[in-house]
Amino acid sequence: MLSKKTKYGLKALTFIARTGDDVPVQVSAIAKSEQIPQKFLEGILLTLRKAGILGSKKGKHGGYYLRSTPSDIKMTDVMRVLEGPIAMVPCVSLNYYEKCDDCPDEHACSVHKLMIEVRDSTLKVFRNKTLGDLSQV
Amino acid sequence: MLSKKTKYGLKALTFIARTGDDVPVQVSAIAKSEQIPQKFLEGILLTLRKAGILGSKKGKHGGYYLRSTPSDIKMTDVMRVLEGPIAMVPCVSLNYYEKCDDCPDEHACSVHKLMIEVRDSTLKVFRNKTLGDLSQV
DNA sequence: TGTAATCCCTACTAAATTGATAGGATTAAT
DNA sequence: ATTAATCCTATCAATTTAGTAGGGATTACA
Structure with missing residues (x-):
């Protein structure tokens, strides 16, 4: 079974990728839109940041952003970080x-x-899939 | 992660398939050879029997045997029974x-x-693999 | 007929994992 | 300063996993 952590993490990454802009995305925005418990999501995004997939900005107007373009973020990496x-x-x-x-x-x-x-x-499958593929509508 | 239940179950099935004869194989023999806690294995084989993959014979000289030839036992079925x-x-x-x-x-x-x-x-993968493939040396 | 071997069944338990929640520390913009 | 954000640690309840315990039912065979 896929853990909630992974599921939430993938959804969050997709959300951030779809937002697209250069402004960081707040945890609260993701949590609300994707129906994820905010505190739980905080931890997940922290993990992704520590793994180098996300970057973050603290303080007011802070949030999370992708460290690479979506098409460079491979599912092998994401899955290993989230699911092991x-x-x-x-x-x-x-x-x-x-x-x-x-x-x-x-x-x-x-x-x-x-x-x-x-x-x-x-x-x-994971090697041939990137966040770019996931976030395509 | 693959559960121990599934791992043990696959090993047990392989053992039975390799034994090959028509005589039933005892839980104790499998447990000993494959280093599986016997009582735990009992439950696993019971599950496989209830799912129709194994047959059993009670009493002295009893044991478990395959209900089909190994090459007819598909991994899809085995995995669904053991792992869900x-x-x-x-x-x-x-x-x-x-x-x-x-x-x-x-x-x-x-x-x-x-x-x-x-x-x-x-x-x-599972559709193209049978117990026959697994038990080949 | 008795006994040993074997499967069958239920209940229990300890440890690990999962999916959160709580509370605050730190940082940055205004 | 105030506010809004990330960051960090600890805790917790529920579930799952892996295994144990104890005995019941059935069969072969001496």
């Missing part, structure tokens, strides 16, 4: 690899082989 | 569709569109 590893098991994760406790031999593991295929097919 | 919906959000699920509370218009939702692509690509 794309692989369904650590032993097939490219960025967060971890050996299974059980599996004596990874290459003989049926689950491993299956999950590599799932990972690759999901990666293909 | 293949879609990452209910609003793009083929078998467990549910409208989102928030989304006023599904077709305008950026998350929706993205998740349909992920679902389709994952489905393609």
Whole structure:
């Protein structure tokens, strides 16, 4: 299941991308328009900023803005920041690899082989999708 | 993340498929070989039996066996039984569709569109994989 | 017929995760 | 100064996950 965090994060990014201007977008505006609990959203946008996807401006008339043009923001990056590893098991994760406790031999593991295929097919989707695609009407 | 339940279930099915004979396979044998807590595994195999994927025989020399040949057991079915919906959000699920509370218009939702692509690509993998493929050495 | 092996079923539990909420500190514009 | 914003930490309730416990029902076979 996709977490609410990811869902909200994607919606927020889309909203910011659609706004388009150079002025920062306030959390309150996003929260209201997308029906997201504001305090919860604050944390999500903070995460995206720390990951370098969003920039922020504090104080009055502050808010969040994209650090790159939407078509340069790849879903692989966004999803990894919001949802974590794309692989369904650590032993097939490219960025967060971890050996299974059980599996004596990874290459003989049926689950491993299956999950590599799932990972690759999901990666293909995320690599070919940018925020620009998402925010197109 | 793939749940342990699913992981164990897939390993157990693979084990049974590899055993191959007509004699039922005991939970204890699977648990030992695959390093799965036996009581936990019992419940998983029960689920698979209730879903019609496994058959069982009670009493001495009892155990579990496949209801179809491995190459007829599709991953779509297995995954749905063990892990639940293949879609990452209910609003793009083929078998467990549910409208989102928030989304006023599904077709305008950026998350929706993205998740349909992920679902389709994952489905393609599961539709083309059978237990027969998994259990090949 | 008795006994051991096996699946079957329900209930319980500890730990982790999720989806928030609360309260305030910090910063900047006016 | 005041106001409007982000930033940060802590807390919490509900849910899910992973596993345990205990026994019931069924069957093979000595």
